[in-house]
Amino acid sequence: MAEAATKEKKEKPPEPVLAERLRLEVERAVQRSLKGVELFAAPPPTVGRTAKTVLHRRGTLSLYHYHATADEIYRVPLLFVMAPTNKAYILDLAPGQSLMEFLLARGYDVYMMDWDAPSDAERDLKIDDYVLDFIPDCLRRVQQDSGEHDVTLIGYCAGGMLSAIHVALLPDGPAKNLVCFTTPVDFSKMELFRSMADAKVFDVDKLVESVGIVPADLVRAGFDSLRPASRIAGQLRLWDNLWNDEFVKGFRMMERWGNETLPLPGGYFRQTVKELLRGNALFQGTLKIGGRKVELGNIKVPFLHVIAQYDHIVPPECAHPLVERVGSRDKEEVVLPGGHVSIAAGANAVKRMWPKLDSWLQGRST
Amino acid sequence: MATSLIPDPFQMWREALTKLEGNANSIVTGSMDSQELMRSMHQLSALSLNMQQAFEKAIGGYLARVNLPSRKEVSELAAALQRVEDKLDRLLPDGAGPAAPRPPRTRRPPPEGAAPPAVEAGTPTPAKPARRTKSAASRGRRRS
Numbered sequence: 001m002a003e004a005a006t007k008e009k010k011e012k013p014p015e016p017v018l019a020e021r022l023r024l025e026v027e028r029a030v031q032r033s034l035k036g037v038e039l040f041a042a043p044p045p046t047v048g049r050t051a052k053t054v055l056h057r058r059g060t061l062s063l064y065h066y067h068a069t070a071d072e073i074y075r076v077p078l079l080f081v082m083a084p085t086n087k088a089y090i091l092d093l094a095p096g097q098s099l100m101e102f103l104l105a106r107g108y109d110v111y112m113m114d115w116d117a118p119s120d121a122e123r124d125l126k127i128d129d130y131v132l133d134f135i136p137d138c139l140r141r142v143q144q145d146s147g148e149h150d151v152t153l154i155g156y157c158a159g160g161m162l163s164a165i166h167v168a169l170l171p172d173g174p175a176k177n178l179v180c181f182t183t184p185v186d187f188s189k190m191e192l193f194r195s196m197a198d199a200k201v202f203d204v205d206k207l208v209e210s211v212g213i214v215p216a217d218l219v220r221a222g223f224d225s226l227r228p229a230s231r232i233a234g235q236l237r238l239w240d241n242l243w244n245d246e247f248v249k250g251f252r253m254m255e256r257w258g259n260e261t262l263p264l265p266g267g268y269f270r271q272t273v274k275e276l277l278r279g280n281a282l283f284q285g286t287l288k289i290g291g292r293k294v295e296l297g298n299i300k301v302p303f304l305h306v307i308a309q310y311d312h313i314v315p316p317e318c319a320h321p322l323v324e325r326v327g328s329r330d331k332e333e334v335v336l337p338g339g340h341v342s343i344a345a346g347a348n349a350v351k352r353m354w355p356k357l358d359s360w361l362q363g364r365s366t
Numbered sequence: 367m368a369t370s371l372i373p374d375p376f377q378m379w380r381e382a383l384t385k386l387e388g389n390a391n392s393i394v395t396g397s398m399d400s401q402e403l404m405r406s407m408h409q410l411s412a413l414s415l416n417m418q419q420a421f422e423k424a425i426g427g428y429l430a431r432v433n434l435p436s437r438k439e440v441s442e443l444a445a446a447l448q449r450v451e452d453k454l455d456r457l458l459p460d461g462a463g464p465a466a467p468r469p470p471r472t473r474r475p476p477p478e479g480a481a482p483p484a485v486e487a488g489t490p491t492p493a494k495p496a497r498r499t500k501s502a503a504s505r506g507r508r509r510s
Contacts, residue, residue, distance in 0.1 A: 025376055054452045068469050075471040107473045119442060148471065192398055201404040211415060218411060225398070225407075229390035236383055362475035 031243035048089035074365035081159035125265035150176035189318035208266035296325035308343035
């Protein structure tokens with residue numbers, strides 16, 4: 001019996017899969033050790049490399065114009081409005097991973113409203129200032145620079161909310177089309193943020209009066225607390241994939257973006273907490289900006305809302321009401337697989353969101 | 367890689383990490399309904415902020431006493447200089463000659479049924495909406 005088993009053992013070669021797997025893991029372990037050392041000394045990854053000109057800077061605001069790369073461009077320029085909490089280079093991470101580069105190659109004239117850390121003098125900036133000052137100012141400059149009256153406004157997250165409020169208040173303005181990515185409307189569905197902002201546990205006035213500008217660490221901690229274990233898990237995944245240069249490059253760019261979360265003007269933060277999170281005023285139709293009630297039904301321009309199916313920051317149920325509320329006849333909502341960031345940047349965005357955005361804009365940009 | 371009857375411990379570890387992350391996130395975010403926990407979190411962050419402010423004030427006072435600017439003041443000065451430089455760049459003629467002419471704004475959309483756009487990062491497939499109704503929201507979530 002034992003002899004037969006030995007014979008069978010001799011006839012059967014060692015399992016190649018296991019040997020191959022072990023060899024691979026040893027190789028990766030060596031690579032991890034070597035590249036782990038390199039990682040400590042590596043400078044921050046370069047981001048935002050698409051050629052652009054600074055058209056205007058004013059305090060926290062920067063307006064960029066990306067250099068056209070197509071021989072012939074669409075008539076209507078695009079003006080992106082980034083969320084005031086984050087840098088806009090998430091849409092221009094690296095060649096081949098840049099929505100800006102993609103749109104330029106597809107023949108669009110692209111402008112971007114980006115934000116820097118607000119100065120002490122800007123501590124009292126409110127949503128009103130973003131909607132009724134910064135956005136109209138940039139629209140005017142885009143009109144002047146491009147020589148076109150019509151402009152397509154494209155807002156990401158809170159940038160989408162600011163853009164939608166702007167168009168709702170100034171429906172006869174130059175915005176020809178409105179595109180929003182992952183834009184919150186019904187804040188009652190942002191349950192964790194609401195718990196954090198609850199008046200019983202959080203005195204927003206006391207915080208704003210003491211700091212003036214809400215520190216970036218606090219803003220970042222707010223986002224991190226939605227998925228508290230993910231930062232540590234991310235570091236473990238980085239270690240696991242240290243052998244993979246592409247993974248490390250992508251991880252470091254995203255990590256840099258997350259770490260460069262911006263501080264917020266106290267006035268903006270207070271308004272967001274009190275009126276949007278606690279009062280749900282945009283959804284209820286009671287939000288007043290510049291003394292005027294914001295009625296999303298006033299938005300009549302062609303409208304596209306791109307929602308991320310697995311968004312943990314702006315859950316789909318928080319974003320859905322926007323398309324229902326806007327008064328446009330030409331309106332569309334698309335829910336694409338992805339998270340809050342991966343919907344706009346990353347491999348899935350390249351395959352899904354970018355072509356969708358391009359196909360929607362094409363016929364509306366002439 | 368071919369399938370094997372022998373479990374891959376590394377793959378098991380990766381799957382366990384994802385599961386652990388999901389569970390830990392659910393437990394912690396689930397407990398955020400507790401007002402006591404939220405109050406403690408805010409108190410902790412307020413304490414940390416106050417300490418930071420006190421430290422910065424003390425350092426600021428010391429730097430002022432020895433007539434040195436703080437890092438923040440230097441950064442603000444650098445940002446102001448950058449703004450001036452940007453404006454000068456826009457006002458002064460470019461040494462390389464006149465600005466390149468801009469492309470004409472005459473582009474038209476490709477005809478219906480034309481090939482989808484080519485993306486540098488790979489050939490894209492046409493966008494596939496997961497759902498276009500509210501019911502998409504009721505589905506499970508996963509990592510972004």
